[in-house]
Amino acid sequence: MKLRSLWVAVFAALAFLAAPALAAEDAEHPPAVAWSFEGPFGKYDVNAVQRGFLVYQTVCATCHSLNHLSYRNLGEPGGPYEASWVMNEETGEREIELGAGHGRRVDPNENPYVRAIAAAVMIRDIDRETGEETERAGRPSDRFRNPYRNSAAAAAANGGAIPPDLSVINLARKGGADYIRAILLGYTGEEREGRYVNRYFSGGLIGMPSPLTQAGMVAYEDGTEATIEQMATDVTHFLQWASDPxxxxxxxxxxxxxxxxxxxxxxxxxxxxxxxxxxxx
Ligand code: HEC
Known part of the structure; x- marks a missing residue:
């Protein structure tokens, strides 16, 4: 009798241990990608981070905030729009060039690329004189624009699902970059109960409509072809940089x-x- 209750206890413990593994099985395992930033010598691919930023800014920024980042972070050492001063051999003038270069770094607040990116965004602010809410062009020191005023507005605009802040999403999700990329590519095109079938999302139904629907949604400046898969890979690379700059x-x-x-x-x-x-x- 004693022995039998021991066995029952052992089986109960085993079942308990196996439960999370079984629960996780409803979502497919994300395919592994050979990211350049992996391993002790891994580095970000600056071009990929730059392209990924374009994808974020053009597609994801309508729904997702990036609260931990300011625009000037894009121009900091290791950032996608880091720039440096170089001497133009022909004219003898000092010029600004993208990249770490060999010359003096351009202060991120003075960086023309960063300033242009920030200025293209309208930021909510308070008018100092009237105290009223107003909108103004962004500055390098501004945080990335939050698309919604508050979480209620975010939920209302997305059928009840709140788009999470993406600042550290690659570190927050099991599977990291592989998982984030897989989610963007995991849609089957089916819709159920106002949500979207996604093979990699736990439970199989996600509140985010497929964000990358056609090739060429983003105009890449470096000649890379903007296929859906390329855009998913690049934006994931950018989010990895964002979560660990x-x-x-x-x-x-x-x-x-x-x-x-x-x-x-x-x-x-x-x-x-x-x-x-x-x-x-
Ligand atoms: C139309 C609005 C919208 C757009 C555009 C959008 N998302 Fe989402 N996203 C959502 C919503 C809503 C959720 C929450 C889904 C849920 O919890 O069911 C979400 C969730 C996510 C998640 C979290 C998944 C998880 O495991 O919880 C990631 C990662 C994500 N989005 C990345 C992106 C990226 C990258 C882009 C741009 C390529 C993007 N999203 C564009 C609305 C959007």
Whole structure:
């Protein structure tokens, strides 16, 4: 009798452990992509981040905020619109060029690319004189524009589902970048109960209509063909940068620390050998 109750307990425990695995099975496993930013030496592909920003700005920004980012972050070191001063050999004039370059960095607040991006967005503000609500052109120091006034407005506009803030979405979701990209590509075209069938979304029905519906929705400036898959990959790359903009600096520092520790270990070992040189043991 005792033994039997032990078995019951064991089976109950096993069933309990297996439950989350079974529950997760209703969604397909996202396909793995070889992202350039993976691994200890991984880096962002600046062109992909730039293209992904265009996708975000043209398509996703109508519904999703990006609260942790300001426009000037786009022009910071490692950002997609980082720029530097260069000397034009022919005219002898100083010019601004995209990229880290070799010259002095352009202050993100003065960066003409960042200023143009911000200025194209209308930001809600309070008029200092009248105290009334007003709209004005964005500045590099502004946070990315929130498309909705509040969560009630967001839910009302999306059939009750609230589009989550995308600042750290790649880190917040299990499966990370692979999952985010898969969600954008997982639509079957079917609709049920006002929601959309998505193979990778838990439960299978998502409140977001397929955002990337046709190739060429975004005009890429670098000649890359804007297929649906390319746009999904690029916007995911951008969101990865957004959720971890200092990854490059962190990995570099990690490498320096590792090299330092290896040298320190070697020195410590040599010192140990030296100290115990004449001692029999
Ligand atoms: C028409 C509005 C709309 C647009 C445009 C839109 N989304 Fe969404 N998105 C939503 C809504 C609503 C949800 C919440 C869905 C839910 O919880 O069922 C959502 C959810 C998400 C999620 C979270 C999925 C999860 O696991 O919870 C991600 C990631 C996402 N959207 C990315 C994007 C990206 C990237 C774009 C641009 C390519 C985009 N969205 C464009 C409305 C939109």
């Amino acid at each position: 200092h990854m490059a600096a962190r990995k570099e520092m990690g490498l320096v620390v590792m090299v330092f520790l290896i040298i320190l270990a070697a020195l410590t070992y040599l010192a140990y050998k030296n100290v115990w040189r004449d001692v029999k043991h």
